[in-house]
Amino acid sequence: MKKNFKVALTMLLAMSTVLAACGKDDNNGNASPAASPSASPSASPSASASDPAAAEPFTVSLRHIQIGEPQKFRKAILDEVVKKTESEVPGLKFELDGVEDAVNRFTKLPAEMAAGNPPKIFDLFGGNADALKYAKAGRLLDLTPILDELGIKDKFLNVFGQFTLDGKIYGLPIGGSVEGVFYNTELFTQNGLNAPTTWDDLIKAADALKAKGITPFAMGSQAGWVPNMLVNTLIGRYANGFPNGIVTGEAKWNQPEVVAGYALYEDWVKKGYFTKGELGKTYDDMLNDFAAGKAGMMFDGSWRSSAFKEGAVAATLAGKVAFVALPALPNAAADQTSLNANYSNGYGFSSDLNDQELAAVKGFIKHLYSDEMQLRGLIDDGVLPSMKLSDESLAQVTDPIVKQVLDVMSKAGTTFVHFDAIAQKPVYSETELQLQKLIAGKAKAQEVGDALQKIQETENKK
Template structure:
């Protein structure tokens, strides 16, 4: 705005201009979210002058933060929604919270096929999700928006599973790794060391089982839960090619290394290391059994660290839980300090947005992806940040369990993603079926690998 011109205007118009400028200052991005003039420009464009009429509009937002275990993550989302609605005149979010697997494998694929996904939605990266939808033209290219908001260089190297032809189509909200949570009190009471070696782990499992304590709580009613451990068991057996080689045929489900992973899992089933009747147990049951002291360990994602603190679902274990990566497997061919870790889940946005919706999306991104919210996600929910945090911010991390998770990830020599972000939907579904058959004694390790490879080859041929 030009001051010389304002002098010529009437007092009323000058007053309107001042008020508009104030509104722009109120809507400017926080210092945590932006440090560039581009961000201020984006905020200004979202704020009409007082003389303009604001047309109310809604923006659909699909999330998976449902239930007690997700309450901290939902609180963060609610605050972002509230801030964005306050910033964008006329905006009202329409939240739709559903279970993770239902969104990923049922609702979102159907909506994408029909061309009517929500405007904002939970999105997984990789060939089976984000890249497939990007190729179909369903996802908003976020590359220019990140440049406009001054955010691109503030992220860690996390866009691999969301990038197609150099363009970014999704924003990981944070990262995770998978490993062993163990009840330090139960271990001490039974004279056991922290299970940092394979021998320690096996000794602990055998000792606990003999004393009537389930070594590992697990709920395998949903196949993705036991698949977490299987993914790491296979990854540790393989020197190269897993899991990316599955889709180009350079790695096969029925080659000896993959079968070895299934074999270890089956051995643990036969030894009674897992919850009895695990196929009838849910993911929530798994946590409840661990929290109640019925089991001494769980193999789970690092996000689970948020459950063991005051006010959380398993608050009784606050200060009584440790975390380690799966110990090195003797004679396995893979890198034994490598971990299953990735930044594969976040938010995507529909490519079909009008001007008002696009302004709202930019504000949503700015309000969610900043130091404040990333630090909250780490402190409150155990989600590893996808953005670069300052030393000052990291110094606020005092939870010993969260520190163990971060140190474990930092000390890993390499990482590999979960195969469900790489393989086709039919292959992932078959992996769950075959693992459940293995658990139930209806398939051998080799038979599971052979069956999976058959489906993999059929999908690769399409």
């Protein structure tokens, strides 16, 4: 994954020179065993309006996770794609089903996959626990011939690692992200604080803010994946070969370097660096506290950049937020420029499609994975493109935070994925539970590592 992401980043940045001037996966021809016999790649993305059978009304289910105010920009893009595809494919009507991300990924979609009746189009997470597992079970449509037919396969950056099985592509990442530190520049200036680009400056800022009654880091740990973002990055900086080696046994949850990441988080909890009562705070609460000036910093994904635009949910901070990578950790052995960055989230498609449904899928892919929509995702929603954008398109990017994200990525020596893309589902669920126990003071860092390694070994034997 590191190599894939580096190639992707190199290609993206090579096309970003205009920005600087402006101010700065056996393709052997065999049919996929996962594809429905009816899903012929020769079917046209749009059917002829003169064909009476093609014009018969039909519906296609579409599961998305773009719900709520924070997702309004991404939902607008989806709505536009739906509109364009419906106008192109006679008789087509999409049935949109908006479901919260974790509910879709961990509850609804697994149950539907087990029963063999997933939506025709659905939000899909990459990696062993999701996309590759469903591909092995024959539930996902092989998209390789469709991408070839539409002529867009080579337009993607090298982003298919978590969606590729035996050389066939089973999912399309909508875009990428990197995780780092957002900070309130106004609060920092008012308190004479340097930007948190070094470890010393970050700790000095945290202590100074706390002394002023301002929470150093906004945090909402009611859902364990939220604090797991920071822990994942801490571990990635301490431990070489993590998290990729946990399934093979080359890396262990209870090795000293991994435990060090949990120990640092535990130390910050004790120092009061996070929102008081974080276990009762939601992800949205975290953003709201940051937007209200109750916290000086927030560790989050680059997708959050869209929240600080005019008219967005945290518009009160428009022009007052900057983004930096987590600074180099002292006495940590791994690459200190390495980032938690990946292309894990996208769309998957049922292998059980008739000809009309296949035409709808092709139209959907054609319109969503286009230069226009990829650019809108970057500008409106802060989602890094999964496809190559022209210099002309990239030159339209003016958002300073997005530019900072691109700059942060350009300085990364290596990258690593979040461990929920590598670890088996029971293991990942346990990471959330154990981290919440640590936050509540009911477990120590070493106890967390030991508990996780025990369940990891059990899963690895299956």
